[in-house]
Amino acid sequence: MIMQLDHTHDAACKSWLESADAPGCDFPIQNLPFAVFRRAGTGEAFRGGVAIGDQVVDLGALSRAGLLNGLAGQAAAACAQPALNEFFAMGPAAWRALRHRLFALLESSVFASTTNALRGCLVPQADVEYTVPARIGDYTDFYTSIHHALNVGRLFRPDDPITPNFRWIPIAYHGRVSSIGVSGQKFRRPLGQSMPPGAAAPAYAPCAGLDYELELGIFIGQGNAQGEQIGVDAAQDHIFGICLLNDWSARDIQFWEMAPLGPFLAKNFATTISPWIVTMDALAPYHQAWTRSAQEPQPLAYLESPKVRAEGALDIQLEVWLETAQHRSRGDAAERLTHTSFKHQYWSVAQMVAHHTVGGCNLQAGDLLGSGTISGPGETEAGAIIELTRAGREPLKLANGEQRGFLDDGDAVIFKGWCEKAGHARIGFGENRGEVLPALDSV
Secondary structure (H helix, E strand, C coil), X not given: CCCCXXXXXXXXXXXXXHHHHCCCCCCCCCCCCEEEEEECCCXXXXXXXXXXXXXXXXXXXHHHXXXXXXXXXXXXXXXXXXXXXXXXXXXXXXXXXXXXXXXXXXXXXXXXXXXXXXXXXXXXXXXXXXXXXXXXXXXXXXXXXXHHHHHHHHHHXXXXXXXXXXXXXXXXXXXXXXXXXXXXXXXXXXXXXXXXXXXXXXXXXXXXXXXXXXXXXXXXXXXXXXXXXXXXXXXXXXXXXXXXXXXXXXXXXXXXHCCCCCCCCCCCCCEEECCCEEEHHHHHHHEECCCCCCCCCCCCHHHCCHHXXXXXXXXXXXXXXXXXXXXXXXXXXXXEEEEEEHHHCCCCHHHHHHHHHCCXXXXXXXXXXXXXXXXXXCCCCCCCHHHHCCCCXXXXXXXXXXXXXXXCCCCEXXXXXEEEECCEXXXXXXXXXXXXXXXXXXX
C-alpha cells in the first residue's frame, strides 16, 4: 500500500473522552476532522475546531493553553482564525503535526494534568453553530459518475446516453461560491425559465423539478502557481480533506438553459456542505485500487500512474435520507432513499485535480471541488431523485403514504457518510442537511 499509515490509524487506540469510544461514533480519535464554529446564539468570533466524540476541541483556546509548540502550535494558531485558509496553505507537514499532537493529547494514556487542561478547551457539539470553514475563492463541480451519467442520459437520449468525452476527461464546470452554505441551510425554491413539453415558448415559474445531488466536497490545501501543473501523483499533497456536498439542481430549468453552455440558474441558488472536513490522513486506510475495465478507454498519460491504479479509489459509504414536512409534524423518522459508495466513481479525486491544472489553472488554498453526483450500479444506489423516479415519471412511494417525483416545499434532504474496514476504526463525516422553502413571489 502506497498510502502511509501510522499510529493515529491504530484501531486499538482509545480516547479518555468516553463519547469518542461509543459504537458508531462518527468522531473517534482516529478521525479528528476540522470545522469552523462558535457557541450558538453568541457574538463570539468563529474559529477552527476539531471533533472528538460529542465535543469540539476549540483550537483558539488550545493555542492559548500552552499545550502545543513548534509546527503544531503554529498550525493551531492559524486555525484560531474565522477561516482555515492559512492553515490549509501550510501544507501536509503542518496538517500532520497538529493531527499527531491532538491525537497524543486525546489518547487514553495521557496524564491527568493534561486531560484537565484540555477539558477546558472542549465545547459540546450540541451547543455550537457552524459556518463555511474556508474563504472559498473558486468552486468547480465535476461530473464523474458513469452510473449517474448513464441513468440520466437514458431518460432523455436512450440511443446515445453519454457523450464521447466523458470516458476521456473528468468533465466539470465552474459554479457559484456566494450561495454555498453549511449544513442546516434553508433556501427558497428557485424561479426561472423552462420549456414545458409540447409548448412553443418557455414559461417563467418556480422550479417544478427540484432535485438534490449526492456529492463529496474536496477542499484544496496548498495551491499551485499559475502556469504550473499538479501531477496526478502529487495531487494528494494538495488536498486537505473531504466533506459531504449537496449540489441542489433545478432540473426543468437546467434542461432548457444547457444549450449550448453548462448550468447557470439551475445550480447557482444553493449548494450545501457539511461542516466537518475529514482529512486525507484520516482517510488513508480506506483507499482501494482504482480500476478501468479493459473494454473502456484507458486514461491519457497525464491522468495515469501506478499510484492511481493502486489506491485511487476511496470507499466512502454514503446515504441519502428524506424528511418531509409531514415526517416532522408527526415526529416520524426520515426515510432512506439511497446507499452507495464513492468507490464506484469513474474518475478519482487525484485525476480531477490533475486535469483541473493541466492547462495551467492555479488552484488556491480553500478552493472547493465537487465530485459530481455519486451513483452506484444498483437500483437503490442513485445519487439524485431524477434517477430514482425516472425524471418524475415513476414517483417514489414513501412509507408514510406520500409520493415524490421531485422535491416538495418543506422537504429536508440529509446526507450521511462514513468509512469502515476490518482492522480499522469506523470514522464518519457527520451530517449534511438542507431544507426547501417556498419560492418567492414572481416578479
